[in-house]
Amino acid sequence: xxxxxxxxxxxxLQAAAIAILASIAIGSVMMLVVGVPPGTVWWAMLERxxxxxxxxxxxxxxxxxxxLCGLSVGLALDAGLFNIGxxxxxxxxxxxxxxxxxxxxxxxxSFIAVPLCLFAAALAGGLVGAAIGALRxxxxxxxVITSIxxxxxxxxxxxxxxxxxxxxxxxxxxxxxxxxxxxPHLPFAGSAVNGTLIMALGLVALLTWLRSSTTxxxxxxxxxxxxxxxxxxxxxxxxVQTIVMxxxxxxxxxxxxxxxxxxxxxxxxxLGRGTGFLGISxxxxxxxxPVGIGIAALLxxxxxxxxxxVADLVPKELTEMLQGVVVLAVAAAGPWVxxxxxxxxxxxxxxxxxxxxAA
Amino acid sequence: xxxxxxxxxxxxxxxxxxDLVIAATLTKRFGVREVLSEAHIRVRPGTxxxxxxxxxxxxxxxxxxxxxxxxxxxGDLTVRGRAVxxxxxxxxxxxxxxxxxxxQHGASAGTLTVVxxxxxxxxxxxxxxxxxxxxxxxxxxxxxxxxxxIDPHARAEDLPLGAAQRAEIVAALYHGATLLVxxxxxxxxxxxxxxxxxxxxxxxxxQGATIIIVTHKLDEVKSVADDxxxxxxxxxxxxFRASDAPLDVGAIAxxxxxxxxxxxxxxxxxxxxxxxVLAVAIAPVSAGRTKGAPSAxxxxxxxxxxxxxxxxxxxxxxxxxxxELVGVAGVDGNGQRELARAIAGLDRQxxxxxxxxxxxxxxxxxxxxxxxxYVPEDRLHGGLxxxxxxxxxxxxxxxxxxxxxxxDRAAVRRHAVQRIAELDIRPADSDAIVRGLSGGxxxxxxxxxxxxxxxxxxxxxxxxxxxxxxxxxxxxxxxLRAAAGAGAGVLVISADLDELLVLCHRVVVMLxxELVGxxxxxxxxxxxxxxxLGALMTGAT
Numbered sequence: 065x066x067x068x069x070x071x072x073x074x075x076x077l078q079a080a081a082i083a084i085l086a087s088i089a090i091g092s093v094m095m096l097v098v099g100v101p102p103g104t105v106w107w108a109m110l111e112r113x114x115x116x117x118x119x120x121x122x123x124x125x126x127x128x129x130x131x132l133c134g135l136s137v138g139l140a141l142d143a144g145l146f147n148i149g150x151x152x153x154x155x156x157x158x159x160x161x162x163x164x165x166x167x168x169x170x171x172x173x174s175f176i177a178v179p180l181c182l183f184a185a186a187l188a189g190g191l192v193g194a195a196i197g198a199l200r201x202x203x204x205x206x207x208v209i210t211s212i213x214x215x216x217x218x219x220x221x222x223x224x225x226x227x228x229x230x231x232x233x234x235x236x237x238x239x240x241x242x243x244x245x246x247x248p249h250l251p252f253a254g255s256a257v258n259g260t261l262i263m264a265l266g267l268v269a270l271l272t273w274l275r276s277s278t279t280x281x282x283x284x285x286x287x288x289x290x291x292x293x294x295x296x297x298x299x300x301x302x303x304v305q306t307i308v309m310x311x312x313x314x315x316x317x318x319x320x321x322x323x324x325x326x327x328x329x330x331x332x333x334x335l336g337r338g339t340g341f342l343g344i345s346x347x348x349x350x351x352x353x354p355v356g357i358g359i360a361a362l363l364x365x366x367x368x369x370x371x372x373x374v375a376d377l378v379p380k381e382l383t384e385m386l387q388g389v390v391v392l393a394v395a396a397a398g399p400w401v402x403x404x405x406x407x408x409x410x411x412x413x414x415x416x417x418x419x420x421x422a423a
Numbered sequence: 424x425x426x427x428x429x430x431x432x433x434x435x436x437x438x439x440x441x442d443l444v445i446a447a448t449l450t451k452r453f454g455v456r457e458v459l460s461e462a463h464i465r466v467r468p469g470t471x472x473x474x475x476x477x478x479x480x481x482x483x484x485x486x487x488x489x490x491x492x493x494x495x496x497x498g499d500l501t502v503r504g505r506a507v508x509x510x511x512x513x514x515x516x517x518x519x520x521x522x523x524x525x526x527q528h529g530a531s532a533g534t535l536t537v538v539x540x541x542x543x544x545x546x547x548x549x550x551x552x553x554x555x556x557x558x559x560x561x562x563x564x565x566x567x568x569x570x571x572x573i574d575p576h577a578r579a580e581d582l583p584l585g586a587a588q589r590a591e592i593v594a595a596l597y598h599g600a601t602l603l604v605x606x607x608x609x610x611x612x613x614x615x616x617x618x619x620x621x622x623x624x625x626x627x628x629x630q631g632a633t634i635i636i637v638t639h640k641l642d643e644v645k646s647v648a649d650d651x652x653x654x655x656x657x658x659x660x661x662x663f664r665a666s667d668a669p670l671d672v673g674a675i676a677x678x679x680x681x682x683x684x685x686x687x688x689x690x691x692x693x694x695x696x697x698x699x700v701l702a703v704a705i706a707p708v709s710a711g712r713t714k715g716a717p718s719a720x721x722x723x724x725x726x727x728x729x730x731x732x733x734x735x736x737x738x739x740x741x742x743x744x745x746x747e748l749v750g751v752a753g754v755d756g757n758g759q760r761e762l763a764r765a766i767a768g769l770d771r772q773x774x775x776x777x778x779x780x781x782x783x784x785x786x787x788x789x790x791x792x793x794x795x796x797y798v799p800e801d802r803l804h805g806g807l808x809x810x811x812x813x814x815x816x817x818x819x820x821x822x823x824x825x826x827x828x829x830x831d832r833a834a835v836r837r838h839a840v841q842r843i844a845e846l847d848i849r850p851a852d853s854d855a856i857v858r859g860l861s862g863g864x865x866x867x868x869x870x871x872x873x874x875x876x877x878x879x880x881x882x883x884x885x886x887x888x889x890x891x892x893x894x895x896x897x898x899x900x901x902x903l904r905a906a907a908g909a910g911a912g913v914l915v916i917s918a919d920l921d922e923l924l925v926l927c928h929r930v931v932v933m934l935x936x937e938l939v940g941x942x943x944x945x946x947x948x949x950x951x952x953x954x955x956l957g958a959l960m961t962g963a964t
Contacts, residue, residue, distance in 0.1 A: 277832075279825050285808075286819060292805035295769060296797055297820025297872075298788030 076351035083349060083394035084363070090393070091386045095378055105377050109370040119373050121255025125327070127365030128261045129154075129336060132319035133343025134350060134357040135264075135271055136193075136312040140207075141352045142275065143308040144288035149196055149211030150316040151340025152218035153189035157317030159222045160188030161324045162230075162331030165241025177244035181325055182263075186314035192218060193313015194306060201302035207309070215340075226333055236333035247326040258326030260319075264358075267315065271354040284308050316340060342368075345391045351398075364390070442504075444468050444602050444633045449488055449498035449509065451481075451657075458484050459657045461498070464635075466602070466650070471624055471634045473644040476654035477679055477754065477918060482637045485654065486604045489635070490524040491517030523600025525591045525608060533580030538562055540579055541594035558597075566593040569630065570623045585616035592623075602633045609643055610756065621647045639679070639754050641672040641963035653678040676957035680920050693928055697744040699779055700912035701795075701881035703765060705739040705758075705938055707772035708783075739938055740774070741931065743881065743912035748903065750923030750930035751916040754960050758936035759916045760800060763885040766790075766914070767797040778880050791820070794880030796873035796906075798887050800916070806869040807857050814839035814853035817872045842871035846898050863895030870899050874906050882906050882913040888922060900926055920956055932959040 092102035113119045133150040140147035147153075164184035168177050192214055199205040230238035247259035275281040286294040287304045295301050323336040346364055350357030364387060371383025445466040451459040459481045466472045476482045487493035489500070491514040500509045502520050517524075531540045538559040547554050559575035566573040571589040579587060588608060595603060605624075609617045624634050624647055638644060644651060651663040653675060661678040663670055741762075743749045753759050765773035768787040775782045777793050791797070799805040807816050817839045818824045824838045825831060839853035846867040848860075857865055866887065874882065884903060888896045903926060907913045917923050923930045929943035940959040942952055957963075 277830050278828055279822060279830060280828070282815070282819070282825065282830060286811075289808045289810050290805070292799075293808050293819065295787065296767060296799045296805050298786070298791045299820055300786065300788065 073353075076353065076356065079394065079397040080349055080351055080356065080360070082397040083390065086393040086397065087386065087390045090389050091382075094382055094385065098378060098382065100377055105374055108374045108377060109366070112373040113366055113370045116253075116373075118253040118255045119369060121250065121252025121257040122372075123362070123365045123369040124250070124252065124261055125256040125258070125322070125365075126368050127361045128257065128264050128326075129319045129322045129339040130343055130346045130364055131264045131268065131358050131361035132260075132322065133316050133340050134346030134361050135267060135354060136189075136314075136316035136319075136340075137344050137347035138350060138352040138354065138357045139271065139284075139315065140309060140312040141347055142288050143284040143305060144291065145197070145200065145207050145305060145309060145312075147193070147196070147211060147309065147312050147316075148208050148344065149192065149214050149340070150312070150343045151338075152211070152215035153192045153313040153316035154319050154336055154340045155215075155218045155222050156188040156192045156313075157185035157320035158324055158335050159225060159331060160317070161185035161320040162238055162241060165245040165324065165329075166239045166331075168242045168245065170242050172242055172244045174244040174246075177242055178247065178325065181241070181245045182318060182321055185317045185320040185324075187317070189317015189320075190310045190314035193316070194310035196313070197306040197309025200309070201305040223333060226331060230331050231333070238331035240330050241324065245325055246329055247321065249326070256327045258322065260322040260326045263318070263321065267318075268354045268358045275354065316343070319343075342387065345387060345394075348394045349390055442468060443501065444503055445489055445635070446501040447485075447489060447498065449485060449495045449500065451484055451488065451493070451495050457657055459488075459495070462654055462657055463659045464489075464652045465662075466633060466635060468633050469628055469631050470649035471628045471636060471647050472650045472652065473648035474635060474637045474652050474654065475639055475641070475644060475675060475679060477639065480654040480679075481657040482639075482654055483606055486524075486606055486635055486637055488512070489517070490514065490522050490604045492524065518598070518600075521599055521601040523592075523595025523598065523603045525588060525595060525603065525605045531579035531587060531591065534578065536576050536578055537573060537582070537590040537594075538575040540590070541575075541597060562593055562597055565597050569593070569596065570626050583616075585612050585620070588612070588620070589623075596627075596632070601631075602635070603627070604635045604637075606637045607639075608636065609638060609640060617643065639961055641675055641958075641961040644675065645670050645672050645963075651675060655679060655681060672961075672963040673954060673958060676961055676963050677954045679961070680953055680957040693744060693747045697746055699742050699776065700745050701743040701766070701778075701883075701914060702740045702774075702776040703762060704774040705741060705762070705933075706936070707761075707765070708774060741914075741938065743914050745910055745912055746907050747929070748907045748913045748915065748927045750927035751914065751933055752920060752923050752930050752956050752960055753916075753918065753933035755918050757933045759885065759933055761936075762933070763797070763800060763883050763916055766881075766883045767795070767799070788820075791876065794876070794878045794911075796876050796879055796882045796884075796911075798869055798873050798882070798884040800885035800889070802862075802865050802869050807865060809856075809858040811857055812854050813843070813848065813857060813860070813868055816857050816868050817842050817853075817875075819872060821872065821876070823877050838875070842868075842875060846871050846902065847894075863891040866891050867895055867898060870902055874902050879906060879909065879911045882911050883916070884913065885916040886918065887915060888917070888919065896922075920953055920960075923956075924953065930956060932956060934960065934962055 088106070095102040095105050113123050133154060136150045136153065137147050161181050161184055164181045165177070168180065196207050196210045196214060199210050200207045226236065226238060232239060249255075250257045250259070250261060275285065283294070283299050284304055286299060287301050291301050319336065319339060324331065328335060342364060346357050346360040349363070350360035367383055367387055371380055443465050445464060448461055448463040449459050450457070450461055462481055462485055464472070464474065464485065474482050474486060484493055488495045488509065491512050494512065495509040498509050500507050500512060502522070507516070532543070535543070538555045541562055542555065542558055547558055562575045563573060566589070571593050573586065573590045573593050577586070579590070582590065592603065608620060612620065621643060624636065628634055628649070636647070648670065649665050651670065652659055653661040655678070663675060741749070751759055751762065764770050766775055768775070768782070768785055768790045771783060773783070777790060777795055780793070782790055782793065785793070803809065808819060811819070814835050818835045824834055826834070836853055842848065843851050843853060848864050848867045848871065857868060860868070870887065882903070887899055887903065891899065903913055903915065915923060915926055924947070927947070929941065930947060931938050932940045939962070942956060946952060
């Protein structure tokens with residue numbers, strides 16, 4: 065029942081497929097411009113990432129962080145809010161997670177240390193998200209503006225805390241977290257992919273269920289699709305907006321686990337940077353459906369890690385540009401699908417993606 | 424009878440066709456809806472011509488076509504004896520022909536001054552610099568000449584609505600307009616401003632200008648108009664000329680609302696002992712305590728509850744009893760919308776009792792749980808989640824159907840199938856997306872969700888059949904009657920008198936936020952009920 069393909073679902077799939085095809089086409093043109101045969105590059109990207117366990121592991125590592133941030137943005141979009149602040153929420157999570165991980169006694173067992181660190185990360189991200197949500201719901205401050213401002217504030221705050229208290233001897237790395245808080249790497253030839261991937265998959269399933277099968281999901285989607293209708297059937301719109309933004313912040317904060325607990329095991333300047341922003345792409349490409357976001361995160365991860373793998377064929381910047389192309393394509397594909405006969409719903413995601421470009 | 428029959432009006436017109444400022448016969452569709460079907464208007468020079476009709480009669484569309492803002496689909500338009508092509512007639516040509524348009528909410532850029540707005544696009548320059556001194560002086564002078572005082576250097580956004588409107592009229596005159604079109608100019612004005620504006624319009628006409636004023640307030644028509652054209656359902660149904668006989672506002676009101684009495688079976692009488700199920704104060708609580716003003720008469724230490732109780736005393740309460748269908752008639756924008764929202768708790772400015780219990784401070788959710796059903800006036804913005812399915816919309820917010828946490832899909836489907844059968848919702852598919860349904864079927868979904876609430880006590884249905892086809896109207900009326908029959912008190916807010924006459928035990932009339940009259944029982948069944956309500960609605964008494 066969870067993965068019913070409804071009429072709307074089909075339109076969403078269509079939009080995502082069109083976006084991906086358009087991106088491949090545009091990417092191919094870009095490759096032709098730099099003078100390499102596109103077929104060779106695409107094939108090499110697929111072949112090198114899937115045949116080599118290490119590269120595949122790196123793809124999954126990237127995808128884990130993207131999926132969590134994508135879920136954060138997607139959840140907010142579902143409720144009609146554009147959470148451009150996943151980046152700041154992630155940074156808050158990284159800082160809180162590392163602080164908790166270093167503050168624990170050295171012999172803390174992992175069944176206590178890991179949940180505590182995850183809690184700290186979710187709480188920090190959640191507080192940032194809740195602030196954005198409450199400002200929007202009760203004071204009417206637009207969440208895109210407050211998100212951008214909070215991104216800057218959190219980034220500066222994290223750097224200051226790092227400089228003042230954490231960074232050790234001229235480096236930009238803090239002390240190691242306790243052993244018990246480390247998440248195990250998954251067996252992919254020593255690559256960075258770790259236990260956070262399992263948590264991300266669990267959250268994809270949980271959100272899919274909440275979204276489609278609970279009154280909670282019904283409520284937040286009603287708020288997103290038509291706040292006036294939600295209000296007139298008795299849904300407390302401001303409360304839902306605040307809670308959803310808090311939850312979205314917590315999801316982005318949890319992405320810290322991927323970087324701190326799973327890989328670097330310490331606070332580092334710039335750790336996970338860019339994942340929050342790329343998470344927006346994942347949410348848009350995934351059409352706000354948790355499973356779609358998971359798949360989109362995998363594709364973007366592939367593009368990101370795969371780009372490195374084919375760096376001998378095309379410049380790395382080209383694959384980075386391609387990530388931007390994907391967002392533009394998905395923003396254009398949403399309204400296009402909505403306008404064309406076979407696909408019914410007018411969709412908020414494409415329009416919001418348009419806003420993202422403007423921002 | 425001052426009615427000039429259609430035939431005589433046109434024969435009279437044909438003799439002086441060349442003298443007319445405007446002679447138009449116009450047809451216009453928006454989508455499948457025909458808003459004007461060969462509506463005609465003939466405007467004599469130097470007159471104030473009132474264009475009247477109920478909401479949705481097509482008045483605004485008609486004048487917007489004349490002013491070149493909206494394009495007609497077909498018809499004839501003659502401006503000062505010159506025939507123009509209605510399918511290409513646009514604002515620029517209209518302006519060149521001396522047609523000035525003053526819209527209800529103005530069209531000024533708020534941060535610019537009056538003179539800057541007036542000269543927008545034709546800015547006067549001295550060398551490379553802007554030079555507003557001369558036009559400013561000229562504007563002020565032109566204003567004085569016609570009795571409309573303006574300050575050309577005031578910023579548009581700082582002006583009260585009346586002053587902004589005066590500025591637009593003067594600017595139009597300054598640019599050489601000899602035919603002024605005013606679209607519901609008085610709807611946004613305070614009474615004293617209305618008097619000033621009407622006086623100025625008469626003066627302008629006396630000086631040779633021609634005025635078309637759109638309104639549905641018949642007292643204004645009587646005081647200012649030389650000629651009257653009445654529109655109903657996109658057709659011209661009557662014309663009146665003050666020079667033939669004094670304007671008979673009663674006859675105009677009857678022409679506006681139509682005279683054909685609908686066939687009806689009067690609803691079963693409600694026992695006089697029936698208990699109150701819904702009560703709402705007509706005036707907002709805060710009316711006596713406006714912002715910044717000292718809370719007059721409020722004793723130190725008095726709690727909000729005291730104030731609420733005090734203002735409940737001697738305040739107009741609209742009360743609906745068990746089994747009763749009460750209609751609220753009125754032209755749109757006279758406070759009905761606010762009344763409905765207050766009952767639903769979307770704003771909490773008014774005292775509300777549900778089932779006899781004070782619900783003033785309750786949230787919307789609590790009111791709905793207590794047995795209220797709310798059909799909002801605009802199903803597209805507030806009634807439905809358009810991208811949701813029929814089943815989802817029928818169960819929206821209905822935890823009694825879905826279950827508290829986990830959605831019981833089987834129950835949602837059962838609920839949907841029942842409502843679809845009950846209201847004949849088409850397509851009969853609970854998975855259909857609501858956006859794709861016709862207006863009537865969309866409205867049935869709202870009605871289905873709201874009237875199927877358990878332990879229903881009170882229903883507020885705002886414009887329940889607006890823009891809905893006849894078949895759906897019948898179904899919706901049937902469900903509203905059934906709700907009352909099952910013991911709920913039903914409040915129907917509608918601008919459609921036919922609807923209220925067939926449906927209600929009692930009809931109250933709202934005008935400018937107040938209840939100005941009430942008809943019930945035999946009075947409501949009497950043949951002249953419609954005319955009396957029409958007169959009350961338009962303030963013609």
